[in-house]
Amino acid sequence: MKVAIFAGDGIGTEVMAEAVRVLESLRLPGLTLFEGDVGAIAYQRHGHPLPAETLDMARAADAILFGAVGDPSCDNLDRHLRPEQAVLGLRSELGLFANLRPANVFPGLEDASALKPEVARAIDLLIVRELNGDVYFGDKGMRETPGGEREGWDMMSYSESEVRRIAHTAFRAAQGRKGRLCSVDKANVLETSQLWRDVVCEVAGEYPDVELSHMYVDNAAMQLVRNPGQFDVVVTGNLFGDILSDQASMCVGSIGLLASASLGERMTAHGTFGLYEPIHGSAPDIAGQGIANPMATILSAAMMLRHSFGREEDAARIEAAVAKAVADGVLGADLGGTASTKEIGDAVVERL
Numbered sequence: 031m032k033v034a035i036f037a038g039d040g041i042g043t044e045v046m047a048e049a050v051r052v053l054e055s056l057r058l059p060g061l062t063l064f065e066g067d068v069g070a071i072a073y074q075r076h077g078h079p080l081p082a083e084t085l086d087m088a089r090a091a092d093a094i095l096f097g098a099v100g101d102p103s104c105d106n107l108d109r110h111l112r113p114e115q116a117v118l119g120l121r122s123e124l125g126l127f128a129n130l131r132p133a134n135v136f137p138g139l140e141d142a143s144a145l146k147p148e149v150a151r152a153i154d155l156l157i158v159r160e161l162n163g164d165v166y167f168g169d170k171g172m173r174e175t176p177g178g179e180r181e182g183w184d185m186m187s188y189s190e191s192e193v194r195r196i197a198h199t200a201f202r203a204a205q206g207r208k209g210r211l212c213s214v215d216k217a218n219v220l221e222t223s224q225l226w227r228d229v230v231c232e233v234a235g236e237y238p239d240v241e242l243s244h245m246y247v248d249n250a251a252m253q254l255v256r257n258p259g260q261f262d263v264v265v266t267g268n269l270f271g272d273i274l275s276d277q278a279s280m281c282v283g284s285i286g287l288l289a290s291a292s293l294g295e296r297m298t299a300h301g302t303f304g305l306y307e308p309i310h311g312s313a314p315d316i317a318g319q320g321i322a323n324p325m326a327t328i329l330s331a332a333m334m335l336r337h338s339f340g341r342e343e344d345a346a347r348i349e350a351a352v353a354k355a356v357a358d359g360v361l362g363a364d365l366g367g368t369a370s371t372k373e374i375g376d377a378v379v380e381r382l
């Protein structure tokens with residue numbers, strides 16, 4: 031179980047320290063951790079946000095635990111040198127096309143949700159976000175219009191095979207849950223989405239036990255706050271999934287709680303090679319204060335044990351310890367509490 035630890039920038043290093051402590055406290059035989067640079071810190075040290083040595087380290091690992099990247103000091107760099115390219119590069123270079131972002135409300139946290147407690151209580155959903163295509167990875171550029179104006183452009187596209195493989199992931203996930211899948215697109219306006227919908231319908235034929243529905247993304251954003259309990263698994267493209275998963279986090283209570291797994295086709299001895307990261311960013315506004323919530327990263331480590339190492343029991347233990355800490359009122363500033371990053375890490379380790 032070789033794990034590459036890429037903490038990155040800002041609060042990434044702070045939350046990662048706690049996740050590593052939690053992992054080490056399990057004393058798993060065969061677990062080895064090694065660290066690499068990504069993001070702005072990698073740019074400063076090596077001149078690139080995803081240096082070749084980091085990529086080599088990622089390829090040699092069975093799983094990657096990733097913190098966060100991004101730093102305002104890099105906002106004026108060429109796009110290919112910006113910190114975000116580290117995570118985008120890992121996702122594409124390693125073929126990690128399936129991003130699983132579960133969202134459920136912790137008992138006792140209903141009041142932290144931006145929604146009414148009785149609405150929030152019902153949230154138990156999984157967003158399956160495509161991660162290797164869409165407008166994220168299409169050609170892009172700046173040009174001049176005939177009228178002499180500057181114009182930015184980004185090309186959105188999905189190929190059939192890209193949609194088909196993520197659809198299979200989502201249908202299988204639905205089979206393992208409540209058997210309901212909602213595909214989110216904008217097929218009333220976008221050709222990319224029309225193809226998406228057509229292919230999802232074709233794949234549905236192989237999963238008669240899953241109930242498939244379709245929703246336009248604007249309606250999905252509305253339904254997610256009106257009645258999030260209606261969703262089981264949601265499958266969507268890269269851009270819509272980015273937006274809806276941030277929205278889902280505030281329905282749950284804090285972006286400091288949502289973990290994610292990014293999986294591809296490569297297998298490890300006991301599961302799937304993957305990259306695991308909190309869905310939040312580097313939060314430069316609170317970095318260095320020791321107040322970031324490490325729970326999302328700790329929960330990402332749990333997902334890693336489940337998906338890459340087949341250690342369901344240990345994953346469930348970590349999740350239970352986090353839930354217990356929450357129930358006991360160990361909350362950070364993001365949830366209206368006063369616990370520091372380290373105190374939250376301590377609380378989880380104690381409960382383990």
Ligand code: IPM
Nearest residue numbers: 099100114117118272309311
């Ligand atoms: C996420 C993040 C990334 C994304 C950024 C950091 C490139 O927002 O993982 O959701 O847009 O995918």
Ligand code: MG
Nearest residue numbers: 272273276309
């Ligand atoms: Mg995002």
